[in-house]
Amino acid sequence: MTTTNPTPTADTFGMYTVGAPIADTKAPTTVPIDKMWTTRKFDAKLVNPSNRRKLTVIIVGTGLAGAAAAASLGEAGYNVQVFFYQDSARRAHSIAAQGGINAAKNYNGDGDSVYRLFYDTVKGGDYRARETNVYRLAEVSANIIDQCVAQGVPFAREYAGLLDNRSFGGTQVARTFYAAGQTGQQLLIGAYQALERQVAKGTVQEFKRHEMLELIVVDGRARGIVARNMVTGELETHLADAVVLASGGYGNVFFLSTNAMGCNVTATWRAHRKGAYFGNPCYTQIHPTCIPVAGDYQSKLTLMSESLRNDGRIWVPKRAEDCDKDPRQIPEEDRDYYLERIYPAFGNLVPRDIASRQAKNVCDEGRGVGPKVGDFRRGVYLDFAESIQRLGRAAIEEKYGNLFDMYAQITGESPYEVPMRIYPAVHYTMGGLWVDYDLQTSITGLYAAGEANFSDHGANRLGASSLMQCLGDGYFVLPNTIRDYLANGPFPKVAADAPEVTGALAAAQSRIDRLMAVNGERTVDSFHKELGHIMWEYCGMERTEEGLLKAIGLIRSLREEFWRNVRVLGSADTLNQSLERAGRVADFLELGELMCIDALHRRESCGGHFRAESQTDDGEALRHDDQFLYVAAWEFAGGGDGVVGTPVLHKEDLVYKSIELKQRSYK
Amino acid sequence: MNLTLNIWRQDGPNAQGRMVTYQLADVSEHMSFLEMLDVLNEQLVEKGEEPIAFDSDCREGICGMCGLMINGKAHGPEVTTTCQLHMRSFNDGDTITVEPWRATAFPVLRDLVVDRSAFDRIIQAGGFISVNTGAAPExxxxxxxxxxxxxAFESAKCIGCGACVAACPNAAGMLFMGAKVTHLGELPQGQPERWARVVKMVAQHDHEGFGGCTNTGACADVCPKEIPLDVINQLNKDLRASMSKRA
Structure with a gap:
């Protein structure tokens, strides 16, 4: 990381200050892009095998990135400790990914290549990702498939026994490997088994039902964590030579999302508070095909694979008064197949961000369908009647049977009989901790991998790319880059009573004590739901300056009320799920504000987010490369619990040497 | 609908547990079973009572974290995970009994939360293919x-929830283990370690305190991923074969 020209200037609203720009210094940009990774791997220092066991690496999270990194570093002979909040490493939320994993194998001979995968990923991310990282991702993608097959991941195969591929997410080549609708599960089980093998060998030690609550930084280096044993309530300090955060995304700031109930931002937010810059926090992905909200009690939203858009037609009634009718009784001429109408070339297969925003638009117009939640019906039809008529029910059943069953189980309606109802939901967060080419954050010795970092997807992630990135980071990137740092170790032993250690422990303890002591009137979930509502309303698919300013005010007062009025019962020295949630919601209440500030400052429509003040004459997203061709890396400048201060913006200019900048158009 | 709930409460691993009765009104048939418990918990907190601890994470039937005995049946009346069970499977006025998984190998940690680490240790014993990162052929x-x-895929769908153990009168983990042995044993990559794997996994299984299989089929009846009973035949077949192969 380099810093130059430190001339802070305040923004119009006094919400943030501007600090020195930053840049990645690890990618060897003097060589052509297709030689960079090889060069970096060669230049990165080696650690003698006999020294590796003297080096300890802490990894937080056992999803695809964390489990893959932990297994690989364990195999290499490092002393690895992994921490996760679930009861088994196999349960991390990577397990829920349905569709598939991209890799530039070109098994179909349809013109795929490393460059094309790189090109599609940068373009899909709307030119807001760092090209050197993305190129490397495309480069390692093929190795991922080899590794997984060798582990016994049962990918779908053709009758000749070779691997089957499908086209996914609007790409023109078939490069997606899959295992029915359970690809994430199969990949994670593969990584989990590799991890358990190392546990048996003694290279990896697991800390299950443990939640990281603080990062320990000594002399500017990440040297350990404070974790809470969620069964006994005990706070523990764990010291190491390096720390890797592979703790996933922060979609649950919206309360309702497709994330698991436990997904949270605490690990990365605590690191952010200790000096790790947070990159592009406002970049969230809203997935267009989820089952709509049914009532106030709803705890999560369920994704329906977007492959359904290949055969389903999306529509709403032309007239609001038809919206509560049985859809089968609404004649063709009274239906608005709005995606086919607005985007005749791509129709129902427009990218995720566009499909999502148009669904919101028609519902805002009062033409949504399904039950009213609040004042609006939030749903559109995804209709298979025509496909069933054309291809036969059996063909549709073979393709989508498990999804239709899942839908019927949740809603009680059969998609074979009545059109599905779908609505966009928060699915993925492209933002995350800022990292360099080595995946090192702005804190020396602290690394971030997988969804927890900001790196490869720019402002919009393509389908089947998150599994690729997580496994690329975990198996191939991190084990090669972290050795360059570890080769400088072992670092001086940190004493258990060093002030940085006792300070971090005391901070975690005091936050817990404070949460337990408030004893107010409102449940943790009621705060979380209210925060989620604010975020969804003002920092969701469409954002305006006015709305974001309002949201920031609302979040500030909600956070103030939280610390005065939350109710956490029971005791802190037992398994206490209210306390766990309270700590996570406290961090979401801080993150939410930063997301709104980031969204406020980025006065352009880009990728997954639409800024109302930045659109073309016909209402399409308008990017501003002249002003916003950079990564926004935010530095924390606040104080104690609930005090977020005025964040400092560091810009990393994005330089595209290997790909031409273009505006996306799907019309 | 209005419900009467009898729920197992237990303060900690060594505490004495007890059934506690709760009344819950205005339950929507569209709620999932766990959302119904969320609503009950919100009401308990508002009344100043400690909420009921239960495990869940993905709530879309794939992570395997949730699992409750509902009216004596693992995951309740439908063949699915507890998180995918919806209240439309119940009727107004029903009394529902909710208990944790009951098995020696799955000790209770609190209320409805159990410790399934034994499953991880069975995998550690041999439920993998030994290939280091970077050592894979094309x-x-x-x-x-x-x-x-x-x-292999059908067997690999196991989510490790433990319903098979909870449903089994012997608390055997054979369906779980058979699924893994079948998954890896069907693939060419899994052959070199096939015979050693099954022996080590079975030894760990027995060491953990799981019971033996007596072919009741109760496990396959409740398996939310419908893992077929024949994976246990495969397990036994491989175990027998391993005796001669390893000699």
Whole structure:
């Protein structure tokens, strides 16, 4: 990381200050892009095998990135400790990914290549990702498939026994490997088994039902964590030579999302508070095909694979008064197949961000369908009647049977009989901790991998790319880059009573004590739901300056009320799920504000987010490369619990040497 | 609908547990079973009572974190995970009994939360293919006949929830273990370690305090991923074969 020209200037609203720009210094940009990774791997220092066991690496999270990194570093002979909040490493939320994993194998001979995968990923991310990282991702993608097959991941195969591929997410080549609708599960089980093998060998030690609550930084280096044993309530300090955060995304700031109930931002937010810059926090992905909200009690939203858009037609009634009718009784001429109408070339297969925003638009117009939640019906039809008529029910059943069953189980309606109802939901967060080419954050010795970092997807992630990135980071990137740092170790032993250690422990303890002591009137979930509502309303698919300013005010007062009025019962020295949630919601209440500030400052429509003040004459997203061709890396400048201060913006200019900048158009 | 709930409460691993009765009104049939418990918990907190601890995470039937005995049946009346069970499977006025998984190998930690670490240790004993990162050959160098790949996948769908153990009168973990042995044993990549794997996994299984299989089939009846009973036949077949192969 380099810093130059430190001339802070305040923004119009006094919400943030501007600090020195930053840049990645690890990618060897003097060589052509297709030689960079090889060069970096060669230049990165080696650690003698006999020294590796003297080096300890802490990894937080056992999803695809964390489990893959932990297994690989364990195999290499490092002393690895992994921490996760679930009861088994196999349960991390990577397990829920349905569709598939991209890799530039070109098994179909349809013109795929490393460059094309790189090109599609940068373009899909709307030119807001760092090209050197993305190129490397495309480069390692093929190795991922080899590794997984060798582990016994049962990918779908053709009758000749070779691997089957499908086209996914609007790409023109078939490069997606899959295992029915359970690809994430199969990949994670593969990584989990590799991890358990190392546990048996003694290279990896697991800390299950443990939640990281603080990062320990000594002399500017990440040297350990404070974790809470969620069964006994005990706070523990764990010291190491390096720390890797592979703790996933922060979609649950919206309360309702497709994330698991436990997904949270605490690990990365605590690191952010200790000096790790947070990159592009406002970049969230809203997935267009989820089952709509049914009532106030709803705890999560369920994704329906977007492959359904290949055969389903999306529509709403032309007239609001038809919206509560049985859809089968609404004649063709009274239906608005709005995606086919607005985007005749791509129709129902427009990218995720566009499909999502148009669904919101028609519902805002009062033409949504399904039950009213609040004042609006939030749903559109995804209709298979025509496909069933054309291809036969059996063909549709073979393709989508498990999804239709899942839908019927949740809603009680059969998609074979009545059109599905779908609505966009928060699915993925492209933002995350800022990292360099080595995946090192702005804190020396602290690394971030997988969804927890900001790196490869720019402002919009393509389908089947998150599994690729997580496994690329975990198996191939991190084990090669972290050795360059570890080769400088072992670092001086940190004493258990060093002030940085006792300070971090005391901070975690005091936050817990404070949460337990408030004893107010409102449940943790009621705060979380209210925060989620604010975020969804003002920092969701469409954002305006006015709305974001309002949201920031609302979040500030909600956070103030939280610390005065939350109710956490029971005791802190037992398994206490209210306390766990309270700590996570406290961090979401801080993150939410930063997301709104980031969204406020980025006065352009880009990728997954639409800024109302930045659109073309016909209402399409308008990017501003002249002003916003950079990564926004935010530095924390606040104080104690609930005090977020005025964040400092560091810009990393994005330089595209290997790909031409273009505006996306799907019309 | 209005419900009467009898729920197991237990303060900690060594505490004495007890059934506690709760009344819950205005339950929507569209709620999932766990959302119904969320609503009950919100009401308990508002009344100043400690909420009921239960495990859940993905709430879309794939992570395997949730699992409750509902009216004596693992995951309740439908063949699905507890998180995918919806209240439309119940009727107004019903009394529902909710208990944790009950098995020696799955000790209760609190209320409805149990410790399933024994499953991890069975995998550690041999439920993997030993290949280091970077040591893999090109993926297409070994074709896998589709029927074998498909059977491997069907077995690999296991989510490790433990319903099979909870449902089994002997608290055996044989369906779980058979699924893994079948998954890896069907694939060419899994052959070199096949015979050693089954022996080590079975030894760990027995060491953990799981019971033996007496072919009641109760496990396959409740398996939310519908893992077929024949994976246990495969397990036994491989175990027998391993005696001669390893000699």
């Amino acid at each position: 993926a297409h160098s070994v074709p896998v006949p589709k029927p074998k790949a498909d059977r």
